[in-house]
Amino acid sequence: MLGIETPEPIRRGLELIEIAAGHAAPLAPANVLKLTDAGLRRRVEDISIRSHTVQTLHGAGLGVGVARVTEEILEAVGREVVPSLDGIVAGLQPRFEELTAPLVIAAREYGFTTDTTSDDVIDMGDESASAAWRAVPRAWSALSPLVNFRISMTEVFELAPTMEQTRLHYLPRHPGKTTPNLSVLFAAGDNWSLGDGYYIDGKTVGHLDWLLMAREGLRLNTPSEVDAKLASRPRSFLG
Structure with a gap:
């Protein structure tokens, strides 16, 4: 609204936060019969991580990791932007x-x-x-x-x-x-x-x-x- 160009660290920071939040989304359905052995193991791990029952202020599963990564991104954006x-x-x-x-x-x-x-x-x-x-x-x-x-x-x-x-x-x-x-x-x-x-x-x-x-x-x-x-x-x- 004030005609200020968004500093690059802020633009990238918001982009990274969206990526981190998207990483916590439920896994899409998959045809497990077509997965490789390694791919199937990764899917088991991903589903297990997303479904674990340890509750925190940020919810369960990868929500905890998303919350912490978001904090780290914001801190990094601050360090980059404040001098400007x-x-x-x-x-x-x-x-x-x-x-x-x-x-x-x-x-x-x-x-x-x-x-x-x-x-x-x-x-x-x-x-x-x-x-x-x-x-x-x-x-x-x-x-x-x-x-x-x-x-x-x-x-x-x-x-x-x-x-x-x-x-x-x-x-x-x-x-x-x-x-x-x-x-x-x-x-x-x-x-x-x-x-x-x-x-x-x-x-x-x-x-x-x-x-x-x-x-x-x-x-x-x-x-x-x-x-x-x-x-x-x-x-x-x-x-």
Whole structure:
């Protein structure tokens, strides 16, 4: 959807997972009378493996092997792909800057915040302010796939900030649900936090305070840039 060419390790990894899963499929019927002695022995072994009764979280038979091979493939894909992620994110930075421009204008030029209401904007009596206000939801609608992609990249490849690094937000109305503060992925400067800063708790999930962040600048940071930001701030001030 974002026009990114799928890295070869990911394409091959998905292909290998399909091959591994297909290997666990039941054997097709065979005319055993036409099998060689060796072929018949192999079939006996294959049927026995697929039919054994040892149960695990991944089922029985070759499902166990498929599960482990899938893990190994995903780990190998990660090792191959992670070094290329900086380049993928850098290629999306101009698009991110373009899409976030209305948020920056709304926050810097008109002082809009998450608490601003349409009545507040009407009271300003400024058509340009009204236009900036209307542009905010349109901008977010266009921006959200890119933001979701960057967050998914962090989650899938276990990049920083990891769940261990991030202070989790326990939503009081929904005990047990947690959401991390990932503002460091999108902050142009020091306008990020792993705690409560630049973050708003919601009824079901939390979300970043994009307009507050926009006042100081927004940027789609590469994994290396995120690492540098985290390393530059003393651990005691990461919140």
